[in-house]
Amino acid sequence: GDSVTQKQGQVTLSEDDFLFINCTYSTTTYPTLFWYVQYPGQGPQLLLKVTTANNKGISRGFEATYDKGTTSFHLQKASVQESDSAVYFCALVPGTGGYKVVFGSGTRLLVSP
Amino acid sequence: AQTIHQWPVAEIKAVGSPLSLGCTIKGKSSPNLYWYWQATGGTLQQLFYSITVGQVESVVQLNLSASRPKDDQFILSTEKLLLSHSGFYLCAWSLDWGGAGAEQFFGPGTRLTVL
Numbered sequence: 001g002d003s004v005t006q007k008q009g010q011v012t013l014s015e016d017d018f019l020f021i022n023c024t025y026s027t028t029t030y031p032t033l034f035w036y037v038q039y040p041g042q043g044p045q046l047l048l049k050v051t052t053a054n055n056k057g058i059s060r061g062f063e064a065t066y067d068k069g070t071t072s073f074h075l076q077k078a079s080v081q082e083s084d085s086a087v088y089f090c091a092l093v094p095g096t097g098g099y100k101v102v103f104g105s106g107t108r109l110l111v112s113p
Numbered sequence: 114a115q116t117i118h119q120w121p122v123a124e125i126k127a128v129g130s131p132l133s134l135g136c137t138i139k140g141k142s143s144p145n146l147y148w149y150w151q152a153t154g155g156t157l158q159q160l161f162y163s164i165t166v167g168q169v170e171s172v173v174q175l176n177l178s179a180s181r182p183k184d185d186q187f188i189l190s191t192e193k194l195l196l197s198h199s200g201f202y203l204c205a206w207s208l209d210w211g212g213a214g215a216e217q218f219f220g221p222g223t224r225l226t227v228l
Contacts, residue, residue: 034216043219044157089157092179099145099164099171101217102158 002027004092006104013111019077021107023090026071030095033073035064038087038106047088048075085111115140117220119204125226128194135225136204144206146187147217151201163187166173187203199227 012020024052025031032051036044048057050066050073057064062077073090090104116139128131138144148160161179162170169179176195180188187204201224205217 006182041222043205043222046216049216091157099147099162100168101147101159103159105156 002029002031002092002094002100002102004090004102004104006090006107008107009105010108010110013080013109013113015030015081015111017111019075019080019084019109021075021088021090021109023073023075023104024071025073025090025092026093027092032046032093032095033047033064033066034091034093035062035075036089036091036103038089040086044089079107080111082111082113115206115218117204117206117218119202119220119223121223122221123224123226125228126194128196128227132189132191132194132198132225133154134189134202134225136189136220138185138187138206141206141208142184143184144208145215147205147207148187148189149205149219150175151203151222153200155200157203160189166224194227197226199225201225 001010002093007020020065034049035047035049048059048064055066055095064075066073087106087108089106092102118137120135146163149157150160150192161169161171161174163181166181169181177191196221201222203222204220207215207217
């Protein structure tokens with residue numbers, strides 16, 4: 001079945017450090033891929049969306065590239081701020097036109113000033 | 114502007130008691146609606162989705178049920194709560210195109226504690 005893997009449970013950085021969060025996926029379709037960010041006590045909000053048509057998303061300084069060859073969809077940011085501290089979820093929607101969404105286990109980012 | 118409201122904000126319930134959680138979306142007609150469950154510190158598990166009034170599809174079986182009595186309302190319920198039902202319940206909506214490939218907008222969630 002369709003799946004998403006985030007191996008990093010937590011990433012701890014200092015302000016201005018480079019961020020890299022790993023996400024790999026498995027599907028037999030051409031999926032749409034998302035990064036959502038969740039702040040404490042809130043619902044997730046969309047950070048990035050990438051499809052097979054555009055391959056790359058950039059938002060609020062974050063960047064993710066969809067690599068079909070390695071089935072990866074990593075999240076990067078050149079310089080993190082304390083306000084970026086949150087949980088980041090990678091999510092996959094299979095390219096079958098349905099309504100199911102598969103989320104990764106999430107990566108908690110802690111940024112110290 | 115679209116707004117999504119979930120009620121109640123939090124609930125503390127006894128094992129074996131019934132539950133009803135609600136979600137209302139204002140400012141958007143005929144949205145796709147979704148229910149998710151999130152354990153503390155865990156991932157989001159999609160529970161149900163609905164693309165039209167009266168039609169609800171189950172994604173996983175967790176002894177829960179859902180209904181869509183109105184275009185803008187989505188209800189999650191069970192007659193008998195289990196300890197494993199504790200967690201954070203999130204309602205979400207998306208535009209009515211491209212299946213779930215459209216961005217989802219999440220509500221503020223309901224925190225449920227089952228004792």
